[in-house]
Amino acid sequence: MMKAKTWVIAKLFDGEPTESNFRLIEEEVPSPKQGEFVCEALYLSVSPYESSSDKAPLGSALMGHQVSRVTDTKNSEYPVGTLIQCYSGWRSRSLINPKENPEALKLLKVPNLAGKEPSLALGVMGIPGVTAYRGLLEVCEPKAGDTVLVSGAAGAVGSVVGQIAKIKGCKVIGFGGSKEKCDWLKSLGFDHVFNYKEVNLDDALTSAAPNGVDCFFDSVGGEVSCRVLQHMNDLGRVCVSGAMSSYNYGDKQPLMPSPFHACLYKRLKIQGFSVSSCDARFEESRTQIFKWMNEDKVKYKEEVQEGFEKMPKAFLTALKGKVAGKIIVKV
Amino acid sequence: MMKAKTWVIAKLFDGEPTESNFRLIEEEVPSPKQGEFVCEALYLSVSPYESSSDKAPLGSALMGHQVSRVTDTKNSEYPVGTLIQCYSGWRSRSLINPKENPEALKLLKVPNLAGKEPSLALGVMGIPGVTAYRGLLEVCEPKAGDTVLVSGAAGAVGSVVGQIAKIKGCKVIGFGGSKEKCDWLKSLGFDHVFNYKEVNLDDALTSAAPNGVDCFFDSVGGEVSCRVLQHMNDLGRVCVSGAMSSYNYGDKQPLMPSPFHACLYKRLKIQGFSVSSCDARFEESRTQIFKWMNEDKVKYKEEVQEGFEKMPKAFLTALKGKVAGKIIVKV
Numbered sequence A, B: 001m002m003k004a005k006t007w008v009i010a011k012l013f014d015g016e017p018t019e020s021n022f023r024l025i026e027e028e029v030p031s032p033k034q035g036e037f038v039c040e041a042l043y044l045s046v047s048p049y050e051s052s053s054d055k056a057p058l059g060s061a062l063m064g065h066q067v068s069r070v071t072d073t074k075n076s077e078y079p080v081g082t083l084i085q086c087y088s089g090w091r092s093r094s095l096i097n098p099k100e101n102p103e104a105l106k107l108l109k110v111p112n113l114a115g116k117e118p119s120l121a122l123g124v125m126g127i128p129g130v131t132a133y134r135g136l137l138e139v140c141e142p143k144a145g146d147t148v149l150v151s152g153a154a155g156a157v158g159s160v161v162g163q164i165a166k167i168k169g170c171k172v173i174g175f176g177g178s179k180e181k182c183d184w185l186k187s188l189g190f191d192h193v194f195n196y197k198e199v200n201l202d203d204a205l206t207s208a209a210p211n212g213v214d215c216f217f218d219s220v221g222g223e224v225s226c227r228v229l230q231h232m233n234d235l236g237r238v239c240v241s242g243a244m245s246s247y248n249y250g251d252k253q254p255l256m257p258s259p260f261h262a263c264l265y266k267r268l269k270i271q272g273f274s275v276s277s278c279d280a281r282f283e284e285s286r287t288q289i290f291k292w293m294n295e296d297k298v299k300y301k302e303e304v305q306e307g308f309e310k311m312p313k314a315f316l317t318a319l320k321g322k323v324a325g326k327i328i329v330k331v
Helices: A118-122 A127-140 A158-167 A179-187 A201-208 A222-229 A260-265 A282-294 A308-319 B118-122 B127-140 B158-167 B179-187 B201-208 B222-229 B260-265 B282-294 B308-319
Strands: A002-009 A022-029 A037-045 A066-073 A083-086 A093-096 A147-150 A171-176 A192-195 A213-218 A232-240 A255-257 A269-272 A302-306 A326-330 B002-009 B022-029 B037-045 B066-073 B083-086 B093-096 B147-150 B171-176 B192-195 B213-218 B232-240 B255-257 B269-272 B302-306 B326-330
Touching: A002 A093, A002 A308, A022 A093, A022 A308, A037 A083, A037 A118, A037 A308, A066 A118, A083 A093, A083 A118, A118 A302, A118 A326, A127 A158, A127 A213, A127 A232, A127 A282, A147 A158, A158 A171, A158 A179, A158 A213, A158 A282, A171 A179, A179 A192, A192 A201, A201 A222, A213 A222, A222 A232, A222 A255, A232 B260, A260 B232, A260 B269, A269 B260, A302 A308, A308 A326, B002 B093, B002 B308, B022 B093, B022 B308, B037 B083, B037 B118, B037 B308, B066 B118, B083 B093, B083 B118, B118 B302, B118 B326, B127 B158, B127 B213, B127 B232, B127 B282, B147 B158, B158 B171, B158 B179, B158 B213, B158 B282, B171 B179, B179 B192, B192 B201, B201 B222, B213 B222, B222 B232, B222 B255, B302 B308, B308 B326
Parallel strands: A147 A171, A147 A213, A171 A192, A213 A232, A232 A269, A302 A326, B147 B171, B147 B213, B171 B192, B213 B232, B232 B269, B302 B326
Antiparallel strands: A002 A022, A037 A066, A037 A093, A037 A326, A066 A083, A255 B255, A269 B269, B002 B022, B037 B066, B037 B093, B037 B326, B066 B083
């Protein structure tokens, strides 16, 4: 029997959460029985999408992916030292039975990253990278010459979307939320970059996309997204992979003009998209991304905060969209 | 040279239009030159979707389909007496050159209807029927056992959608706006029918679709549609083929909760859909519908108003959703 630290919801979010919405508790982790193993978290992901209190009732652990190392095992497929990734939530140590509810656990071995940090399995080589890859290709279906708009472009997903769209021969417009983010997006090869907090969106899109937007990869939702629809071309495709603007509101979403009207007249496809690491095409997708990384065609940024006690702080930083790239907590 | 009567926009719609938004004028129709023909309207379609003033600037003719007869011709493919359908707008007589802008004209010969009235080419055997057929099958992709919800179910499109969904083995729920409409929908075989003006939508859907809605064929938009999204299953499909609730508002759409949040968390596909009679699959689609009609599996209703001067009145009736089925003006 060992102890684990776990972050739980102390208070459901009502508007912008603060550190008081979270509480650190101790849990007991039993020794592994046949087929089970215990792992210790090395890196944890904080993601506004995965960790909103919509997804966990009061008192339960916050949800999220982690990369961890097997420390005690009764499963020969997972010897001590194996690096795995799984959806264990904000926990420092977990007992895992790979056969129990695999859909919820989302257990994978961290692939060979040729010496790169295993934390990449939470970012460009994990759910965010694969979401970018498959959401762009399967929902937005970009063709060479298309104009692709990415909101939340400096995020772990958006930054990869823009780079893959460039690989596919598209013109890429990115919205970021700060000068630092916009500068980084320019360095990644985005054709046009705007700080959406400072420009008039209509003017920006009229100048950057005079022939309209064909593909819109959206992580923001809300009013920005509704305005973008007005600039889309007939038969445009919208991949909704996040809703940053709405995570704090729960069921009380702010009101805005309905997108159904634009959807009808422009025959738009607006599709919610998320990937699971259980998906059969997950490994194939990250193999392609790794190839592009090694060819220097896909770059990434990690913001690493040290210490398990930093989880709420890192989450609030992610929620406020304050830094570019993927935010990781290193235990 | 002959005269034609034409209805034009006298005043752009601002909220609910009235007869004063329309004006009847006379136009001159030149005699046909080589390759052209003149046709006289027999039946005209009034459709909130096609004939809103969004689509026509002040002083221009209202848009819409008609079935007409060739009366003077210099085109051997269209001898006098040929029945055609085309997008000539609210005009009693038109000069047509089949080679000029075929995409805008949408010219077709009325198919052999085995003695049935050619007005069907404006309803169940025309754009509304084919929209129902292809929108349901291509966008909603219903599987046997799915729960299919149809809003505006007593309309020319919705009534066909529900019947095809029954043919495909689905459970079908229809929203209509009056007792008369709901009774008709029941007679068509809909499993559950609600007057959405009189019930609590959440209660109605909880009881009729306890396992959630898989496919939503929407002609209404606005708040009803936003509420329905809350009842949809993961990976549900929404075909937006009309937006009755929004036609009067132009750019000033009323505010409502953004559907992006539900779209993301349920991975919904929300797709705007309309068909053109120029589409390669148009004839094949109506051949299938005609087969079902003759097998008594697809029934229809026509509300025929007589007299070209009735066009605005018939349009206002359609816009208010007062009668079931397709509203046709017979000249």
